Amino acid sequence: MSVLEIRNVTKAFSTTRAVDDFNLTVGDGELVCLLGPSGSGKSTLLRMIGGFETPTSGLISIDGDDVTRVPPERRPTGMVFQSHALWTHMNVFKNLAFGLKLRRLPEAEIKRKVEAVLDLVGLGGYGTRMTTQLSGGQQQRVALARSLVLEPKILLLDEPFASLDQHLRERLREEVRDIQQRLKITTLFVTHGQDEALALADRIVVMRDGRTEQIARPDVVYREPETPFVAGFIGTMNLIEGAVLGGKFDHVGFAVPLPVSDGPATLAVRPEALEIVPAPDSAAKIHRVTDYGTHAVVDIDLPDGVRLKAMTPDARLWQAGQPVALKPRAFAAYRDNALLHRSN
Missing domain, CATH: 3.40.50.300 (P-loop containing nucleotide triphosphate hydrolases)
Structure with missing residues (x-):
């Protein structure tokens, strides 16, 4: 022993x-x-x-x-x-x-x-x-x-x-x-x-x-x-600064329900957990699509210049400049360097 x-x-x-x-x-x-x-x-x-x-x-x-x-x-x-x-x-x-x-x-x-x-x-x-x-x-x-x-x-x-x-x-x-x-x-x-x-x-x-x-x-x-x-050190992670108001996390061009008290928050979403769908009226637009064969990584620009990454199985469905809506399947929220909420 x-x-x-x-x-x-x-x-x-x-x-x-x-x-x-x-x-x-x-x-x-x-x-x-x-x-x-x-x-x-x-x-x-x-x-x-x-x-x-x-x-x-x-x-x-x-x-x-x-x-x-x-x-x-x-x-x-x-x-x-x-x-x-x-x-x-x-x-x-x-x-x-x-x-x-x-x-x-x-x-x-x-x-x-x-x-x-x-x-x-x-x-x-x-x-x-x-x-x-x-x-x-x-x-x-x-x-x-x-x-x-x-x-x-x-x-x-x-x-x-x-x-x-x-x-x-x-x-x-x-x-x-x-x-x-x-x-x-x-x-x-x-x-x-x-x-x-x-x-x-x-x-x-x-x-x-x-x-x-x-x-x-x-x-x-x-x-x-x-x-x-x-969250930011292990693997690739989207870290998004924003605020919670009335049960919703909001960052310009990106919002998600978040059942916590009002105040500042940081949302963490893995690329593989960030779903993208075509949305002609969305302010979020695709910057670049990188095809790795087994999967693709899509870089998305929000209106204020924040860039997020999403993972998708087929690069051919997406192209630069295309407006998309963002739907996280799982995420975590933090405040004051501590976990606030986790959604799986």
């Missing part, structure tokens, strides 16, 4: 709080993604869990043992960095064997463990190659193997695929997820890529300014964002 507990952790640099009173429990075998923009505190938090930064206050424990001030080499964690951090003067085998030798394991056991983990990451037979002879994707596999060979209780991944091209990123993240599920290793994964988080995570922690905006399963974060920030 490997459970990570983070309790009231704060990290301050001078007058700036990079992480501010953060709380999280990562369950045994769970993969949790820390997701947020640059400067949200996610990498600082990961470095504190790995022992490379010390919290200003708070507690970090693994299986009930306080590791808040335990040095990295004595923690049951393995960390994979974005930069790979491989030793270029050593071949692949020696990179992986180094940590095992420090533990004074017998040579035969080291050889067995290294070869097994190389097979696990798809690099069987690569032990004698120098790391400089490997592609970026292969180097990242070696970095992952170097952490896994030490059999950590907690695996920490700090944007490990950020420097790779999109196709390689997608392939490696699938492989990492398969390996993680096979080993049932508790994992914390830092990323600023929403697609990566949605594809990998059991749960997503959306961070902003060192704090938690929302913690939930990927489908819940996508379909039921709790704040306007989460």
Whole structure:
């Protein structure tokens, strides 16, 4: 059993709080993604869990043992960095064997463990190659193997695929997820890529300014964002500022019934939930139609210059300049950075 507990952790640099009173429990075998923009505190938090930064206050424990001030080499964690951090003067085998030798394991056991983990990451037979002879994707596999060979209780991944091209990123993240599920290793994964988080995570922690905006399963974060920030950060979202008066949300060229108290509101509508219909008298007009084959994305201009996106199955039904009416099938409304109403 490997459970990570983070309790009231704060990290301050001078007058700036990079992480501010953060709380999280990562369950045994769970993969949790820390997701947020640059400067949200996610990498600082990961470095504190790995022992490379010390919290200003708070507690970090693994299986009930306080590791808040335990040095990295004595923690049951393995960390994979974005930069790979491989030793270029050593071949692949020696990179992986180094940590095992420090533990004074017998040579035969080291050889067995290294070869097994190389097979696990798809690099069987690569032990004698120098790391400089490997592609970026292969180097990242070696970095992952170097952490896994030490059999950590907690695996920490700090944007490990950020420097790779999109196709390689997608392939490696699938492989990492398969390996993680096979080993049932508790994992914390830092990323600023929403697609990566949605594809990998059991749960997503959306961070902003060192704090938690929302913690939930990927489908819940996508379909039921709790704040306007989460709504705008995850996936493509139409965010429309307006006002509620007499049970109706109104923005010039766009209105929808909204049974809440009068006042300002922000409406959030996914493109796939925004239906468009021809309407010769509408003030909303199509700006552009982009055909992706499987579907089309229609950009719509409202009279005040606000541009919305709608998803439709057939691009041939629409053309630039065409007036349309907008009918959201599902939406959420926010006020004062909090959920006001959700319609599904």
